[in-house]
Amino acid sequence: QVQLVQSGAEVKKPGASVRVSCKASGYTFTNYAIHWVRQAPGQSLEWMAWINIGDANTRYSQKFQGRLTISRDTSASTAYMELNSLGSEDTAIYYCALGALDYWGQGTLVTVSS
Amino acid sequence: DIVMTQTPLSSPVTLGQPASISCRSSQSLVHSDGNTYLSWLQQRPGQPPRLLIYRISNRFSGVPDRFSGSGAGTDFTLKISRVEAEDVGVYYCMQGTQFPRTFGQGTKVEI
Numbered sequence A: 001q002v003q004l005v006q007s008g009a010e011v012k013k014p015g016a017s018v019r020v021s022c023k024a025s026g027y028t029f030t031n032y033a034i035h036w037v038r039q040a041p042g043q044s045l046e047w048m049a050w051i052n053i054g055d056a057n058t059r060y061s062q063k064f065q066g067r068l069t070i071s072r073d074t075s076a077s078t079a080y081m082e083l084n085s086l087g088s089e090d091t092a093i094y095y096c097a098l099g100a101l102d103y104w105g106q107g108t109l110v111t112v113s114s
Numbered sequence B: 001d002i003v004m005t006q007t008p009l010s011s012p013v014t015l016g017q018p019a020s021i022s023c024r025s026s027q028s029l030v031h032s033d034g035n036t037y038l039s040w041l042q043q044r045p046g047q048p049p050r051l052l053i054y055r056i057s058n059r060f061s062g063v064p065d066r067f068s069g070s071g072a073g074t075d076f077t078l079k080i081s082r083v084e085a086e087d088v089g090v091y092y093c094m095q096g097t098q099f100p101r102t103f104g105q106g107t108k109v110e111i
Helices: none
Strands: A003-006 A010-012 A018-025 A033-039 A046-052 A058-060 A068-073 A078-083 A092-098 A108-112 B004-007 B010-012 B019-025 B038-043 B050-054 B067-072 B075-080 B089-095 B107-110
Touching (some): A003 A092, A010 A018, A018 A092, A018 A108, A046 A068, A046 A078, A078 A092, B004 B089, B019 B038, B019 B107, B038 B067, B050 B067, B075 B089
Parallel strands (some): B010 B107
Antiparallel strands (some): A018 A078, A033 A046, A046 A058, A068 A078, B004 B019, B019 B075, B038 B050, B038 B089, B067 B075, B089 B107
């Protein structure tokens, strides 16, 4: 069965960076894209970025342009999201989701606090 | 960016009764390939979102048939024919026609 398993919760100080991983199994990793979506406490879902795993083509929300990088390692069937220059407003649960948002990871809580 | 607007934002429901959520997009969601990429997701408390409906009216695998989607162009509706206790949560519409993907604000369904 399709599974996306994300790395564990992180606590970061303002100005730091965070890297979240998303390990895929149960399907051919290179055949589908992966999205990154976040959800601040009590808020709606916010789309961040998309990566076509096959050719590494990416699309980013303009909101995060310049401080967000997504990537993948096909040998490890894993996608990555790295967000820099963290502020308190980046405190959220970060999700990876498969192509049509049909399968989701369990979420990774990132807390930014001094 | 395409703005997705849901109504209502909160929907008190009665078990066994129907419920309906509307979603309007700021521009047509018809893609150049002819498909309309409007999805509905459910998020139960403490859980990741779950895909219910894709391309307006197609139920995802394992989704009960009491959930149905309809609409076209810029106006879409999610209906629950008879609400069950497990349907409590927040429902989001999402457009996949254009980047950036965008979500509605969410509609909280509570008993």
